[in-house]
Amino acid sequence: MLEQGNIHLPEGSIEKQTTTLNLGPTHPATHGVFQNILEMDGERIIKAESTVGYIHRAFEKLAERRPLNQITTLTDRLNYCSAPLNNMGWHLTCEKLLGVKTPKRVDYLRVIIMELSRISDHLICNSIVGVDTGAYTGFLYVMQYRELVYEIYEEVCGSRLTTNMGRIGGFERNFSDVAFQKIEKFLAEFPGVWKEFENLFNRNRIFIERTVGTGAISAERALNYGFTGPNLRAAGVDYDVRVHSPYSSYEDFDFIIPVGTTGDNNDRFQVRNEEIWQSLSIIRQAYQKVQAFKGTEADVYHADAPEYYLPAKADVYTKMEALIYHFKIVMGETEIPSGEVYQSIEGGNGELGFYLISDGGRTPYRLHFRRPCFIYYQAYSEIVKDTMLSDAIVTLSSLNLIAGEMDA
C-alpha cells in the first residue's frame, strides 16, 4: 500500500486543475442542438465557448430559388415555438414590397394569431425555466393550453407546429365558427391557469433563489450585443417593435410594455409572464374588433391582390383571369417588383427582421433573416463567466434559445 507521503504533487496543482465540460450538442438542458464548451474550476465556469450551426439548413440560399409563397414554409422552421409569428412577418415583408394593403379585419385576425403564438412561445420558455429549476409540474400543466392554441391554428390553417399559415394579403380561408369558439374558450380558461402557474413560481422560495441575481446582463451590454425582445426589456429598455414601428394595425390596441430592472433570470421570467397578460388583453381587444364587423365586412379575410393571392378554386374553373393567376402563382411565374425592403416584427424572442432584395425576377435576389436568437446567444459566454454551472443551465433556458432560429 502506498503511503500518503510518497505522492509528490507539484505545489498547488489541484487548485489549478480545470475540467473541460461539453454542454451539448445533445444535452437535455440545452433544449436544442448547440454546444457549449465549458472550462470548469469545480462547479464554477471560467470560460465558455459556444458552437452553433448544427441544424443549419441554408434557408437564405434556398429562398433564392423559391417564389415568395414557397418561402413561408421556410420561415415556419425558424422559431418553431411560434411559427405563425414568422409566417405573418414574412407576409408583411412581401406586402410591403408588393404594395399590398390589407383590410383592417385581416390585420385584427393576424393580431389574434400573432398574440396567441407569442403566448405559446412565452409559455414554453417560462415553463422550461421551471423544469430546469426542478419544477416539472407547471410545464405539464400549461402544456394543455399550448395544445389549445395549436387546435386554434389547426382550425385556421390545418396544421399545428409548422403552420405555413396565411398568404400574401391575408388568410387562405375565413376563420370558422369553431375557431372563434376555441379562441373564446382559450380566453375564458387560460387566465385562471396562468395565474395559478405564476403563484406556483412566484411564491416558491427555491425558484426565486435560483433565478434572482443569476444570469444578469446590464442594459448597456444588452444593447451593445444587439439584444431585442423580452431579454432586452428585462434589462430595462422599453424597445418593442409593435410600438416603435407598428405593423398589422398594432397602433389600434392598448397595451403596455413590461420592463425589468436587472436583466437577470427572474426579470426575464417576469417580463414574459407580464407579456402573456398583455397578449391576452390584446387578443380580447382584437376579438371584439373582429366581432364588430357585420354583413359583407365580416367575410373579408384577404386583400384584393389577385396577382399574388391564390384565387378561389370555383373561380379557377369558370373565370379566365382566375385561371391565369392560379397558374402563375402555383408555377411561381409571377414577377415581383424590384426593390429593397427591411421589415421587422416583434417575434417571440425579439426583433425578427426580413431583409429582402428583389431584382425584378420571380424569386428574391437575396433574403436575409435577422434572427434574434443568433444575435443574443453570443452574449452567453459573457453572462455565464464566473457563475455556477447550475445557474448557467437556468440562464440558457431563460434566454429562450431556439436552435432553429439560431441556425436558419
Next chain:
Amino acid sequence: MSLTHDTIKETLAAQFGDKILGWEESYGMLSFTIQPDHNLKALTFLNDDPAMGFQFLTDLTAVHYPDRKGEEIAVVYHLHNLRENVRLRMKLYVPIEKPDVYTATGLFSGANWMERETYDFFGVNFVGHPDLRRVLNVDEMDYFPLRKEFPLEDQTRIDKDDEMFGR
C-alpha cells in the same frame, strides 16, 4: 421626432463629403453608400455624435452582385437610433478578389457573430476581427456558399427545363 432624413443627409455629407458615393431611399428607409475604407469611421461617427445616436446595430449582412465588376460584394449594415426611432442602412462595395472591410466588433459586441456569418457565407474578410472563423458551416468548408456562382440545384439534372419554368 426631430431626426429627419434630411438632417442625417446634411450631417453625413458635411462630415464625409465625397466619401459618400450615393443616397437612396427605399420603402421608408434611408440608405447610403460609402467608400469601403471609411466604414468604421462612419459607424463611429454615427455612434458617437450626439445628434445622430445610431448606437444599435440591427443587422449586418452581404450581397453578391457578380455583374458589378470590381465591386462584387456589398456589405450592408442596418443601424437603429432607438431614441428617435430612425433606421439607417449603410452599404459598401468591395471587390471579390480582396473583400477587406474593417470590423465593427470594437463598437458593437453583437457584430462578432454577424461578421463571422458574413465571412462564412460570402468570404468578407473583416480586418481586425478577434476570431474570424466560420460560424454556421463546417470548418473544413473551402468555399463561400451564398455567392452566386454556386447554383442551388444540381446542374446535371435534365428533367427541369429552365427555358419554360426557369427561376
